[in-house]
Amino acid sequence: MSREITIYDIAASLKISPATVSRALNNHDAINNNTKALIHAKAEEMGYRSNKFASNLRRQKTNTIGVIVPRLNSTLMSAVLAGMEKVANESGYNLLISQSLESFKKEISNVKTMFNSRVDGLLVSVSYDTEGFEHFKPFIKKNIPLIFFDRTFDDSDCMSIVIDNVKGGYDATKHLLEQGCKNILHITGNLKRNVYAGRLKGYMQALEENGKKFHGENVFVTDLSPEAGRTIAHQIKTTNANVDGIFVSNDFCAVACMSELKKLGYSIPSDIAIVGFNNDPLTEVVEPSLSTIHYPGKEMGEVAAKSMINHLNGLMNIGHTNYIVLESELIIRNSSTKQTSSTSKT
Amino acid sequence: MSREITIYDIAASLKISPATVSRALNNHDAINNNTKALIHAKAEEMGYRSNKFASNLRRQKTNTIGVIVPRLNSTLMSAVLAGMEKVANESGYNLLISQSLESFKKEISNVKTMFNSRVDGLLVSVSYDTEGFEHFKPFIKKNIPLIFFDRTFDDSDCMSIVIDNVKGGYDATKHLLEQGCKNILHITGNLKRNVYAGRLKGYMQALEENGKKFHGENVFVTDLSPEAGRTIAHQIKTTNANVDGIFVSNDFCAVACMSELKKLGYSIPSDIAIVGFNNDPLTEVVEPSLSTIHYPGKEMGEVAAKSMINHLNGLMNIGHTNYIVLESELIIRNSSTKQTSSTSKT
DNA sequence: CTGAAAGCGCTTACAG
DNA sequence: CTGAAAGCGCTTACAG
Numbered sequence: 188m189s190r191e192i193t194i195y196d197i198a199a200s201l202k203i204s205p206a207t208v209s210r211a212l213n214n215h216d217a218i219n220n221n222t223k224a225l226i227h228a229k230a231e232e233m234g235y236r237s238n239k240f241a242s243n244l245r246r247q248k249t250n251t252i253g254v255i256v257p258r259l260n261s262t263l264m265s266a267v268l269a270g271m272e273k274v275a276n277e278s279g280y281n282l283l284i285s286q287s288l289e290s291f292k293k294e295i296s297n298v299k300t301m302f303n304s305r306v307d308g309l310l311v312s313v314s315y316d317t318e319g320f321e322h323f324k325p326f327i328k329k330n331i332p333l334i335f336f337d338r339t340f341d342d343s344d345c346m347s348i349v350i351d352n353v354k355g356g357y358d359a360t361k362h363l364l365e366q367g368c369k370n371i372l373h374i375t376g377n378l379k380r381n382v383y384a385g386r387l388k389g390y391m392q393a394l395e396e397n398g399k400k401f402h403g404e405n406v407f408v409t410d411l412s413p414e415a416g417r418t419i420a421h422q423i424k425t426t427n428a429n430v431d432g433i434f435v436s437n438d439f440c441a442v443a444c445m446s447e448l449k450k451l452g453y454s455i456p457s458d459i460a461i462v463g464f465n466n467d468p469l470t471e472v473v474e475p476s477l478s479t480i481h482y483p484g485k486e487m488g489e490v491a492a493k494s495m496i497n498h499l500n501g502l503m504n505i506g507h508t509n510y511i512v513l514e515s516e517l518i519i520r521n522s523s524t525k526q527t528s529s530t531s532k533t
Numbered sequence: 534m535s536r537e538i539t540i541y542d543i544a545a546s547l548k549i550s551p552a553t554v555s556r557a558l559n560n561h562d563a564i565n566n567n568t569k570a571l572i573h574a575k576a577e578e579m580g581y582r583s584n585k586f587a588s589n590l591r592r593q594k595t596n597t598i599g600v601i602v603p604r605l606n607s608t609l610m611s612a613v614l615a616g617m618e619k620v621a622n623e624s625g626y627n628l629l630i631s632q633s634l635e636s637f638k639k640e641i642s643n644v645k646t647m648f649n650s651r652v653d654g655l656l657v658s659v660s661y662d663t664e665g666f667e668h669f670k671p672f673i674k675k676n677i678p679l680i681f682f683d684r685t686f687d688d689s690d691c692m693s694i695v696i697d698n699v700k701g702g703y704d705a706t707k708h709l710l711e712q713g714c715k716n717i718l719h720i721t722g723n724l725k726r727n728v729y730a731g732r733l734k735g736y737m738q739a740l741e742e743n744g745k746k747f748h749g750e751n752v753f754v755t756d757l758s759p760e761a762g763r764t765i766a767h768q769i770k771t772t773n774a775n776v777d778g779i780f781v782s783n784d785f786c787a788v789a790c791m792s793e794l795k796k797l798g799y800s801i802p803s804d805i806a807i808v809g810f811n812n813d814p815l816t817e818v819v820e821p822s823l824s825t826i827h828y829p830g831k832e833m834g835e836v837a838a839k840s841m842i843n844h845l846n847g848l849m850n851i852g853h854t855n856y857i858v859l860e861s862e863l864i865i866r867n868s869s870t871k872q873t874s875s876t877s878k879t
Numbered sequence: 880c881t882g883a884a885a886g887c888g889c890t891t892a893c894a895g
Numbered sequence: 896c897t898g899a900a901a902g903c904g905c906t907t908a909c910a911g
Contacts, residue, residue: 193888204898209890217896236649240590241888244903249586259618260611260831269605272632276643281650284630286618297622303582304627413818442818449820469815472759472788474795485606539904550882555906563880587904590887 192235201229212237251281252495253306255297257314257338259286262467263484264312267336270488271310278496280307289315295322308332308495313339315377315410332498332505336491338380346505348491350515352382355480356389358517359434359462362478364397366460366525368432374407374419374444375436383408386436386464411437416444423459424451431459432523438463442473445522460523475521483513538581547575558583597627598841599652601643603660603684605632608813609830610658613682616834617656624842626653635661641668654678654841659685661723661756678844678851682837684726692851694837696861698728701826702735704863705780705808708824710743712806712871714778720753720765720790721782729754732782732810757783762790769805770797777805778869784809788819791868806869821867829859 194208201208203222211218211226229235243249252275256264268284275282283306287294294314301309302325309326312335320343326333339347356373363371373390376383391401409415416435423430435441441463445455453459455475463470463479470477490511497503540554547554549568557564557572575581589595598621602610614630621628629652633640640660647655648671655672658681666689672679685693702719709717719736722729737747755761762781769776781787787809791801799805801821809816809825816823836857843849 191888195888205888206890206899207897209888210897213890219896222896236651238590238888239650240586240595241903242890244584244586244590244888244905245890247903259615260608262606262608265606265611268630269632272605272630276631276646281629281646282631283627284614284618285622285628286615300622300627304585305582413814439814439818446818446820468759468785469818472785472792472815472819474792474820537904541904551904552883552906553881555904556881559906565880568880584904587887588906590889591904591906593887 191238192230192233193238194235197226197229197233197235200233201225249305249307250279251283251304251306252492253301253304253309254282254284255294255301255309255311256284256286257289257312259284262469263337263465263482266484267312267488267491270485270490271492272488274489274492274496278492280492280496287314287317291317298322298326302326302331306331307499308334310334310336310491310495312337313380315380318379332495334491334495334505336487338382341381344509346494346508346511348487348494348511348513349381350482350487350513352385353389353392355464355515355517356386356434357393358389359386359464359478359480360390360393361397362517362519363432363434363460363462363523364393364399366432366456366523368460368525369399370405370429371432371434372405372407372419372423372430373434373436374409374411374416374440376409376411378408383436386434390434409440411435411440413439413443416440416442417447420444420447420451423448423453433459433461435461436464438465438467438470438477438479441477441479442469445473445475445477456521456523456525460525462517462523466518470518470520478520478523479518481516481518483515487513537584538576538579539584540581543572543575543579543581546579547571595651595653596625597629597650597652598838599647599650599655600628600630601640601647601655601657602630602632603635603658605630608815609683609811609828612830613658613834613837616831616836617838618834620835620838620842624838626838626842633660633663637663644668644672648672648677652677653845654680656680656682656837656841658683659726661726664725678841680837680841680851682833684728687727690855692840692854692857694833694840694857694859695727696828696833696859698731699735699738701810701861701863702732702780703739704735705732705810705824705826706736706739707743708863708865709778709780709806709808709869710739710745712778712802712869714806714871715745716751716775717778717780718751718753718765718769718776719780719782720755720757720762720786722755722757724754729782732780736780755786757781757786759785759789762786762788763793766790766793766797769794770799779805779807781807782810784811784813784816784823784825787823787825788815791819791821791823802867802869802871806871808863808869812864816864816866824866824869825864827862827864829861833859 194205198205198208208226211223285297291314334346336348378384394401407419445461463477466479466481470479498505540551544551544554554572557569631643637660679691681691682694724730740747791807809823812825812827816825844851
């Protein structure tokens with residue numbers, strides 16, 4: 188096809204030096220405004236497009252931010268990515284996105300790829316079964332900025348963007364207690380992950396504060412899949428456990444559990460009240476609508492990308508910040524309101 | 534930080550030429566296997582990582598595929614992206630992802646960015662209100678491969694990966710007719726988009742085939758948001774329309790509509806039977822569970838990425854293929870089964 | 880099977 | 896405010 192136009196072509200046609208063209212195109216201060224205008228016009232006219240590789244090679248900078256998420260197809264993560272993309276796009280950065288599919292092994296390989304792709308910075312939410320921090324060391328060694336979001340390391344020295352998971356677990360559990368629940372189950376994920384450990388801690392705090400004893404057998408560590416929710420519903424039926432409240436760390440799992448409980452003859456919330464986590468849009472359309480903790484996914488993505496870009500542009504040093512904690516809040520819907528028996532028509 | 538190792542460092546330390554190092558690292562045929570092994574070992578030992586910019590600059594190739602989707606935070610699109618990422622990752626390609634946020638203007642800007650980023654190929658599902666093909670012309674002119682998926686252009690000459698939307702609309706409508714529906718509404722999106730136009734066509738075909746007259750006022754063109762679904766539910770109530778079936782081009786909108794109809798006193802499916810589209814996981818957990826058309830999102834992403842990569846590697850020419858049509862199928866659940874009054878406990 | 884050399888298209892320290 | 900020149904780290908046609 189037609190040969191690419193380079194700054195040399197523009198320089199030749201304008202009888203000036205390539206250096207000046209390069210400076211003008213980058214809006215360098217020291218270039219005469221008329222010259223600049225002339226060069227910009229010519230570039231436009233000739234259909235010039237900058238060659239990022241040459242530029243990157245020279246500048247040793249990629250204008251690309253790597254993102255590794257546990258999975259792409261999750262409501263929360265797609266909201267986070269939408270937020271990141273928005274900010275990155277506005278700032279002229281590109282996003283290189285990959286998913287670990289919740290596997291530690293794949294995450295290691297993704298991190299390596301990001302390293303070899305020379306991303307300017309890396310945003311990560313770790314996989315379900317990630318162990319240790321070792322695979323991120325190359326980034327630390329090379330001083331490439333690394334920010335964790337949602338699923339983070341408590342002891343990494345890297346900046347982390349999170350919600351207050353302890354508070355989330357506490358609020359959810361306290362709400363269930365206030366509704367009169369005496370025996371509250373907690374369904375959650377791998378406790379190595381800060382998010383699940385934090386929510387459990389909040390659950391325990393709320394119990395303790397209300398003089399309730401904590402029972403280890405009331406905590407179910409699962410993969411938080413819908414299947415897990417359904418299985419536990421059956422266990423509740425089978426063991427004839429005296430359960431009257433459930434706090435689940437994931438909306439989809441909560442909904443599946445709720446739905447199965449209903450099939451087994453339980454009334455929600457009168458027999459068993461349920462609170463989920465994330466505020467997935469799904470929570471509003473199920474019946475009864477699901478109480479949950481709102482999770483600001485899009486905002487988290489925006490803040491993560493913005494922090495990274497500010498750091499890269501020297502406007503901020505992420506080395507000086509340990510945590511950014513975003514606002515999350517309890518949203519009370521019908522699945523948990525025992526008191527004012529609401530308008531649920533079911 | 535520590536200086537980057539280059540092929541010159543490896544060459545010097547091994548007292549051979551950089552050319553040989555480069556060839557060995559790229560597994561060039563004409564290099565002695567022992568030399569190769571030696572070089573690979575040394576590279577590993579020295580912590581070498583290839584500089585993609587230099588390589589890209591030289592080869593004029595980026596190993597990056599651009600993807601533009603209407604939105605990142607949609608169940609369907611995140612499934613598609615998950616499929617693309619999987620294939621790309623396995624083949625050593627990177628994905629540069631951006632979203633048009635359903636805006637034609639933003640799509641134009643995204644396409645430009647992709648062009649300037651010199652992606653090797655571009656995968657696109659167009660925005661809700663995209664008009665015309667003009668903004669893709671630069672890709673055509675430069676012969677950069679372009680593949681559309683899901684929301685495509687019928688007349689673009691570009692390869693498209695789609696489902697049979699006409700069949701989907703036909704199957705859904707025919708099913709409703711078989712359930713005894715006499716007056717079926719269709720809620721859909723912008724008819725400029727092939728997906729919605731096709732489904733409407735299928736809807737009309739099914740009606741005609743069954744000797745039913747088509748009524749234009751039974752078709753609602755909306756943005757397919759949950760709000761749109763709720764609004765139409767109220768319209769049905771207000772106008773006292775004699776509706777006994779609804780086919781909606783989107784599950785989330787269908788669920789919202791169904792939920793609102795229930796609140797207004799309608800029984801689903803006995804009063805009104807409903808079929809959605811996409812087979813969003815949500816369809817299984819609502820009550821009644823929603824009949825829908827299964828949409829193979831992940832497969833679509835895989836096929837799109839695979840086709841692009843095969844084309845780039847010369848294994849296939851997308852210029853020779855116009856369409857790839859993926860299998861989709863009607864999934865019958867409780868929201869539409871009037872006949873065998875099922876176990877819906879509601 | 881290996882090497883010398885040119886060049887991909889930029890950017891920038893230095894000089895004026 | 897502008898230019899000449901070097902160099903970023905690779906790849907590959909050419910030669911042997």
